[in-house]
Amino acid sequence: MQLNDFFEPYKGDVKEVVIGPEGKTVKIGGEKTLPFHAFEGQVGTPVRFALEVFDAPPEGWPEHLRSSYADVLADPVAWANKCVKQFGADFICLNLASLDGENPDVKRIAENVKKIAEQITVPLVVMGIGDKDKDAKALVEIAKVCGGKNLLLGPLVKENYEEIAKAALEGGHGIIPQSPLDINLCKELNVKLTKFFPKEKMVIDPLSAAIGYGIDYSFSIMERVKQVAVIHNDEMMKAPMVANIGKDCWKTKEAKEDKTQGILWEAITAFTLVLSGANMVIMRHPESLKLVKKLIS
Amino acid sequence: MILIGENIQILSKVVSNALKEKDEKPLQELAIRQAKAGADYIDLNVGPARKDPDVMKWLAGVIQEAVNKPLSLDTTNPIAMEAGLSVCKIPPLINSASGKQESKDKMLPLAVKYNCDVVLSVLIDAGIPTDSSSRAEAIMETVAYANEIGIPNERIWVDPIMMPISVDQPQVVELFEFMKILQDICPGAKSTLGLSNLSNGAPEHLRGILNRICLVMLDRYKCFSAIVDSFDEELVKLAKGQLPDIQNLIYKAMDEEVDVSGLPKKESDIVKTVNVLMGKSLYSHSWLET
Numbered sequence: 001m002q003l004n005d006f007f008e009p010y011k012g013d014v015k016e017v018v019i020g021p022e023g024k025t026v027k028i029g030g031e032k033t034l035p036f037h038a039f040e041g042q043v044g045t046p047v048r049f050a051l052e053v054f055d056a057p058p059e060g061w062p063e064h065l066r067s068s069y070a071d072v073l074a075d076p077v078a079w080a081n082k083c084v085k086q087f088g089a090d091f092i093c094l095n096l097a098s099l100d101g102e103n104p105d106v107k108r109i110a111e112n113v114k115k116i117a118e119q120i121t122v123p124l125v126v127m128g129i130g131d132k133d134k135d136a137k138a139l140v141e142i143a144k145v146c147g148g149k150n151l152l153l154g155p156l157v158k159e160n161y162e163e164i165a166k167a168a169l170e171g172g173h174g175i176i177p178q179s180p181l182d183i184n185l186c187k188e189l190n191v192k193l194t195k196f197f198p199k200e201k202m203v204i205d206p207l208s209a210a211i212g213y214g215i216d217y218s219f220s221i222m223e224r225v226k227q228v229a230v231i232h233n234d235e236m237m238k239a240p241m242v243a244n245i246g247k248d249c250w251k252t253k254e255a256k257e258d259k260t261q262g263i264l265w266e267a268i269t270a271f272t273l274v275l276s277g278a279n280m281v282i283m284r285h286p287e288s289l290k291l292v293k294k295l296i297s
Numbered sequence: 298m299i300l301i302g303e304n305i306q307i308l309s310k311v312v313s314n315a316l317k318e319k320d321e322k323p324l325q326e327l328a329i330r331q332a333k334a335g336a337d338y339i340d341l342n343v344g345p346a347r348k349d350p351d352v353m354k355w356l357a358g359v360i361q362e363a364v365n366k367p368l369s370l371d372t373t374n375p376i377a378m379e380a381g382l383s384v385c386k387i388p389p390l391i392n393s394a395s396g397k398q399e400s401k402d403k404m405l406p407l408a409v410k411y412n413c414d415v416v417l418s419v420l421i422d423a424g425i426p427t428d429s430s431s432r433a434e435a436i437m438e439t440v441a442y443a444n445e446i447g448i449p450n451e452r453i454w455v456d457p458i459m460m461p462i463s464v465d466q467p468q469v470v471e472l473f474e475f476m477k478i479l480q481d482i483c484p485g486a487k488s489t490l491g492l493s494n495l496s497n498g499a500p501e502h503l504r505g506i507l508n509r510i511c512l513v514m515l516d517r518y519k520c521f522s523a524i525v526d527s528f529d530e531e532l533v534k535l536a537k538g539q540l541p542d543i544q545n546l547i548y549k550a551m552d553e554e555v556d557v558s559g560l561p562k563k564e565s566d567i568v569k570t571v572n573v574l575m576g577k578s579l580y581s582h583s584w585l586e587t
Contacts, residue, residue, distance in 0.1 A: 184463055187581035195586075228579050236587055237579065 012233035020123025029240030029279045048090040048280040051083035056097040064259035080120045087286035093125040110145040125152040136160040143167035178205040190236045202239040210248040219276040226277035243273035246284030267291040298536045299522035302336030307344040325363035331527035332364045342371035353381035375403040388413040396421035396439035418456040429474035450485040463498040470576040476518040487521040510570045
């Protein structure tokens, strides 16, 4: 009798999503088993890590975070290249910080995104600021201007998913639908999107919280999303998941007050959510990234 | 299945205005219409009635003038409850008592004093139990207490507390599990629950199908009664066993995988709804569209 005789193959799987233009693509997801259950089925691609870059110099960062990027904060391309070459990021998450003012010039922002996408060697994720109207305006423009670059655009929420997803579809990009820590609303958004948007181009964000600030909710929901996809074969829940944790970790007082504590805070948050099923993690501090990669390997 | 009509309740504007103005007519009309529609009991939900506990006395009097149906006196306030009990001609239902200490002390003894049936929910001081076994544990203790003070199982209507499926789908599955074991743990006890709470938060036009199908499933699990929207005609017919085709399809979907491709929309909607209620597929507001 073999060990395998005791296993029943899972019915479902997680879609494999490809981001980035030809020549510099990265695959995400693709597993047919639960996280780290290699003994039960195909594990898919390794967990992918992005480091964050801002298109306007960030404010309010503690020195022990800022110092890693002090020489590149004003130059997103140099910043991105540093993240890739020196810190080993699988791709870059560009945060549209410049959207945050009054009447932002979305044309200029989109041109800038295009320039960055062309000058870096890895795929690009582009994240809005969480303002549903501003994000929609900017992401639609970016989708148009950066046609064919196969970016990953987010976040799409229930109030703006239609216009962004349509633009993403026309420009050939992937999307990140985001739901507010609620698995039923997560499914709802997926159901609505998949009526016109391909499932193979979605990476879902069930919303991540940092350790000590609600990570238990994120963990349970991500765990359930994965189970519903892999065990119960729910077609609507088979997208890979992203844990976007940089912002939430680095706004905690624990991360701000001490370097070691901050790095650990972000690394352990990342690791915890990877255990719960995140296929890709967006992080902020290079040392945290290094630590979590080491933990996983 | 015994139906308790929920349509006289304080959250309705018509009802709260009529109660404030002591206007009998709209309330009596609601009661008459419910009785005609097939309600076996008329629920009188006056809320906590802290300012005016006597409102229950007035309301019970007015309603029993209009209809010859037993009443279900629905308040958490024992003073209002007793005010209502003191005037009922047909023995009413106390709706409800629970395992909370305060309720054991003040509400349960009223069932003894007035020799009537009482709804006993699984609620305890620690809150609403979150799975079938903690529901069982909670109700066994509360029922034992009720037995001790002289209320036999046959006069107890156990309320497992229905939660909205859009908020906590696994709780619906736990409730069914609990219904399956109820007769083993409380032999002879009756049961009831607030059915409409199931679909609270679901899209308004889809609330009916959730409620109706769940009612048939509960009936199969030997649920004795439910507090329902009396004006949902199809629901009343289902409860009275008048729509056997629908009932059989629901039973079939409960027992086996039914392939929905090729089924007419009405039937495929029923199967999809059974799957969501049984926790076989994850709930979303657009469960019928997937």
